[in-house]
Amino acid sequence: MNKEPEAPGQQLDMKKRNKKLRPARPPGIMSASGVAEALRSKDLEKAVDSIENAYLVSSRFSIKDLSSRVLKAAKNFTGSRYGFAAYLDPHTGRMTDPALRRTAYQGRPSNGEPRVVKKFGGLWGWVLENKKPLLTNAASSDPRSNAPFRKNIKAGKFMATPALFNKKLAGIITLANPWRDYGASDLAAVERLARVYAIIIQRHLAEDKLKESEGTYRSIIEASQDTIATINIEGRFTYMSRQAENYGYAPHEMVGRHVLEFVHPDDRYLLRQALARTLKTGRTLPLLHFRIKKKDGSYFYAEQKSGVIMKDGKPFTISCIVRDITKRRELDSALSQLTRCFLKFGPDPDKNIEIITLTAGEIFKDACVLYNRIEGSLLRTVSDWQAPPDMPRLDKAKGHICFDLILTAKDKVFIVRDLDKSRYAASDPNVRKYKLKTYIGYPVRVAGKKIGSLCAVFKTATEATATEIEVMSILAKALGIEEKRRQAESQLRENEETLRKIFDSAQDAIFIKDLNGRYVKTNSFCAALFGLTPRQMEGKSDYDLMPAELARNLSDKDQSVVRNGGSLVSDSEILTAKGEIRTFNSVKTQLCASGGLATGVLGVSRDVTELKKLQTQLVEARAAEVVSKITEPVAHDFNNILAAINGYAALILETLKAGDPVRPEITHILNAIKRAAAITERLQPYDSRTGKKS
Known part of the structure; x- marks a missing residue:
């Protein structure tokens, strides 16, 4: 029977006992075994130094290279025929053998891919589970070898050592089938190699994680639209992202230069104070707004958010995220102008149209801004900004750029450059007359129909910004709304005039009373019954115009309509200004506000006295x-x-x-x-x- 292999400590104790039984040697004389042991130790140190130097010298030294070197040293030192050095993947928990060598499993070359093991079994599985080394020269009879991997082991001599770092499992070195039995010195050597293996694995994994993290952050920085930089305590750039190229600078030409070199002179005091405050307090302002100089000498508006990196309790580096807010400021300015424009609006659509045109002129500044409206075959300039005094306000529409815009353009900006070289130089009389170069226009619609255009024309080659185009579209839509109001109010005035004529010429008494029974409005016929004018009737009640009995009868019918709603048809008698009692047939209807609340009574009364006779x-x-x-x-x-x-x-x-x-x-x-x-x-x-x- 195979006995339980002796632990390394027990083997060392036996050597000590054997050593005591040997005769003492003269001082200064080393035995042959001692010399051999010293040489082995020296070779081990050389192997360890070689591995460490290879790791330190080469930036390309991989875990595969490490595993190969460690396994080679362990096999050479122990005379093992088979073995593998594997590390534990901290993310998956799986054991990976990257060495691509002949292994203790099959004893034949691998297929070129790192061997990955999901389940740990057999003797080396026991080593991993217990985090303890194992040495046995009778592996085939060891009861711990009854795991699934036992059939893959080709020999009976086995040694494995866990690679531990801070008591955490990092990997394993496993050896098998030496040309001799394994001894305590073999185990000690492999344990030394395992410690080096564990340390370098952890460092390598940490470096890989750091590189991955740096790569992630670099990708984020490179993909960001913001400019990212770092500044030292002297105010000089130590890092600049590639976004600096958007402003004409190569990142490397900014590194080492002082931040104030790139700041507008009027904003340098602000930046100088902010830097001094940061160095003093270790804190930055939430946001800084200032102007930064481009390489071409122009400036853009920037918004900066900063953070402080401390070292030994003092500010060491300032990280900065700089965002170009020029377009946002332009948009904010335009929106402010639009807000002021809309706040000026009154009840008159024509005046509002003037305000819209003037606002467009303020935004486009040097341009001539026109609002033109189609009227049949004519083009009328309804309102303008900086239009030439001699420019006709009414002209034939055909040939004008605005006419083409109204006919063909969809709901988007219509831009014509180099007008003097375009077909409009011949068809539009204003192009040559006023030496126009650029046209920017937007159609004006009412109820889906194009009725005019808002345009800005320039005497120079001009490119409209996205903000200006967006503002023009908003103003064109506002013009459409005001035009719709103008048309509606014109139609309303016509309807009111028609109704007024009917109201005043009717030979029936038409009146409106409030909830208190007082006349709000009457036509001429109604007022004449009482010898008054419509204006004199306002505010009077029936009690002011006739005897109480007759007035009460009328008031009761009014209140019935207010209470019950709907309409009421009835005959009533009134006393006219001539002293006659006349009979009137009246239709009275409840008047309501938009919320359904009763506001008064509308009545139409016809004199039926003769009819009654x-x-x-x-x-x-x-x-x-x-x-x-x-x-x-x-x-x-x-x-x-x-x-x-x-x-x-x-x-x-x-x-x-x-x-x-x-x-x-x-x-x-x-x-x-x-x-x-x-x-x-x-x-x-x-x-x-x-x-x-x-």
């Missing part, structure tokens, strides 16, 4: 006609009877002598017959159309 007469005529139909037969028969009675009475009267006492009675009968005949005559039918007896 006609209606009464018609009723009476129809009633008489009905009576006639009933009484006509009776009256006819009654007349016949009366005629007979009258005849007989007359005959009797003629036969009686004067003084006859019967004679007065007969006279009474004749008088009664006359009265009855008169009544019968009234019962004769009437013609409903003429009112006369038929």
Whole structure:
């Protein structure tokens, strides 16, 4: 049976005991084994020095090179046939053998790729798990070798040492099958190599991490649109990113020069004070705004954010991130001008159009700014900035640049350069007359239809900035809004004029009352009923114009409309200024604000007095006609009877002598017959159309 291999300490103790049993040597004389051991130690130190020097001298010394050198030294020192030196990847936790050598697994050359092991087993897995070295000259019988890798081991002698750095596992050196048994000196040598291996691995990984970090930061710096720099405590640049090229400088030509060399003279005091404050307090201002000189001598506006790197408790380096804010300042300035422009707006669209044109002129400064509007086949200059006094304000549209812009341009800026060489030199009379060079225009739309253009024309070759183009588009849209308002107000005025004419010429009383029943507005017909003018009617109530009883009736109907909403149709009587009681048929409707709250009553009243009389007469005529139909037969028969009675009475009267006492009675009968005949005559039918007896 194979015994448990002795630990290195136990082997050393045995050597000490054996040494005590040997006879003492004279002082100064070294045994052959001692000489051999000294030579081995010297060779080990040379190997270690060689590895360390290779690492220190060459910047290209890789972990693969390190693993190869360490493994070669370990194999040479121990006489091992197989082995590998592998390191632990701190990110994945996997063991990587980069040496590309014959390994203890297969005993044959690798395929050229680093060997990566995900699971650790067998004897070397025990070493990794326990972070302890292992030496055995009977590996095949060692119970710890029953892991999956056991079948891959070709020999029975095995030694492995963990590479530890600050008690953390960095890698492993594993050896197998020496031409002799492994001893304590072999283990000590490999442990020494493992320590060097661990130290260099950690340094190399740290350097790789630092390089990766530096590469990441460098990529960020290179990709940044901002300029990044560092300044020493003397105020001189120690680093400058490539963004300096945007301003004409090569980064290297700025390094070593003082920051104030590149600052506008008026801003140097600010920078000098800021630097002094930083060196004194170790803190920087949140933001600094100043002007920086380009290589061509011009300046740009910069915004700087800084940080301080301390060393030994004192400022050592100032890091700076500088952003070009020239365009932002231009945009802020333009937006301020736009804000001031819009704040000047009033109710008159025409005046607002003038304000917009003047604002465009202030932004384009040296340009002539025009707002032109198409009117049929003509082009009218509605408003302008710095236009020549003799320039016609109304001209034929065809041939003008603005006409082409209105016809063809989409919702984007329309720019024509070298006007004197373009076709417009012949078609547009203003180009040659005023020696124009550059045209920048934008269409003005109302309800999607192009109706005009806002343009700036220059006598020099000019390039518009993105800010100027954006501002022109905003102003052109503002013109479109004001034009729409102008058209709407013009239409409204026309509608109001039409309604006013209808209101004033109507032969009906039209009025508006507030919630208190007071007249807000009346037409002339309504006011004339009370002998007043429309203006005199304002503020009066019905109680001021007629008796309380009549006024109360009108007020009750007004309040009913206010409470219930909708419309109310009714007849009411009023007392006119002529003292007549007139009957009016009124339609009253509730007036509401936009939120639905009642604000008053709108009424339209028509004089129906004569109509009422006609209606009464018609009723009476129809009633008489009905009576006639009933009484006509009776009256006819009654007349016949009366005629007979009258005849007989007359005959009797003629036969009686004067003084006859019967004679007065007969006279009474004749008088009664006359009265009855008169009544019968009234019962004769009437013609409903003429009112006369038929």
